Amino acid sequence: MAGQGHSIRPLVAGNWKMNGLKGSLAEAVGVRDALAGPLASISADVMIAPPATLIAPLAEISAGSRLAVAAQDCHAKASGAHTGDVAAEMLKDAGAAAVILGHSERRADHGETNAEVKAKAAAAHRAGLIAIVCIGETQGERAAGATLKVVSRQLKNSLPEGATAANTVVAYEPVWAIGTGLTPTPADVEQVHAAIRRDLSEVTGAEGANIRILYGGSVKPDNATELMAIPNVNGALVGGASLKASDFLAILRAYEGR
Numbered sequence: 001m002a003g004q005g006h007s008i009r010p011l012v013a014g015n016w017k018m019n020g021l022k023g024s025l026a027e028a029v030g031v032r033d034a035l036a037g038p039l040a041s042i043s044a045d046v047m048i049a050p051p052a053t054l055i056a057p058l059a060e061i062s063a064g065s066r067l068a069v070a071a072q073d074c075h076a077k078a079s080g081a082h083t084g085d086v087a088a089e090m091l092k093d094a095g096a097a098a099v100i101l102g103h104s105e106r107r108a109d110h111g112e113t114n115a116e117v118k119a120k121a122a123a124a125h126r127a128g129l130i131a132i133v134c135i136g137e138t139q140g141e142r143a144a145g146a147t148l149k150v151v152s153r154q155l156k157n158s159l160p161e162g163a164t165a166a167n168t169v170v171a172y173e174p175v176w177a178i179g180t181g182l183t184p185t186p187a188d189v190e191q192v193h194a195a196i197r198r199d200l201s202e203v204t205g206a207e208g209a210n211i212r213i214l215y216g217g218s219v220k221p222d223n224a225t226e227l228m229a230i231p232n233v234n235g236a237l238v239g240g241a242s243l244k245a246s247d248f249l250a251i252l253r254a255y256e257g258r
């Protein structure tokens with residue numbers, strides 16, 4: 001539906017995080033093979049963000065298929081003395097098409113600020129990667145009635161100059177819904193995504209109407225269809241349910257034949 005983001009091609013991205021067995025190439029080959037046939041009938045872009053060690057091999061075995069590869073973080077600089085970090089340019093060279101930035105686990109575990117996320121998103125753009133910028137409120141912020149304020153502040157301070165529908169995706173992930181089996185009501189998701197859409201238009205102008213806004217947080221096969229039908233929900237960022245090919249595929253089926 002025009003104006004509600006439904007004319008936008010959706011994106012479903014699976015974030016494997018640092019889950020052990022997903023560090024094996026055999027596992028990646030299995031997922032690639034399980035998705036290969038079914039992806040033909042899915043009207044959405046599909047990505048997997050594996051642990052960093054698997055970016056290059058997964059990109060290599062997925063070349064020419066509809067499965068794209070994303071990274072889970074990058075450094076803001078292109079090179080330098082930054083032990084343990086990986087530049088966006090290096091991820092691009094390894095075959096990544098996108099990078100997840102500002103995930104709440106990185107904001108919590110590594111103290112990442114909006115300014116750092118913004119710098120990393122600018123680096124992603126510089127390298128030719130899609131920046132998937134994550135925002136979302138904590139349980140405490142939600143209980144305080146501050147969800148819209150928090151999400152708006154994160155969005156406006158995490159998006160770099162030059163964000164477009166081609167190089168930027170926003171992922172709304174309520175922190176309290178991640179890995180808990182809890183999800184906001186459809187009405188709550190609709191309200192937050194509508195507010196994000198308004199902010200995107202304010203910050204990026206005409207591009208804002210077409211930037212994809214993903215929902216993330218306990219997306220499962222049994223709630224995917226309902227969540228993905230909500231106005232301004234242009235796909236999903238899936239954690240736990242992306243670890244099992246059959247579950248991820250069941251979520252993708254929300255976009256079958258659309």
Ligand SMILES: O=C[C@H](O)COP(=O)(O)O
Nearest residue numbers: 015178179217218239240
């Ligand atoms: O990046 C993915 C999110 O953190 C969602 O994780 P989840 O689907 O396990 O709740």
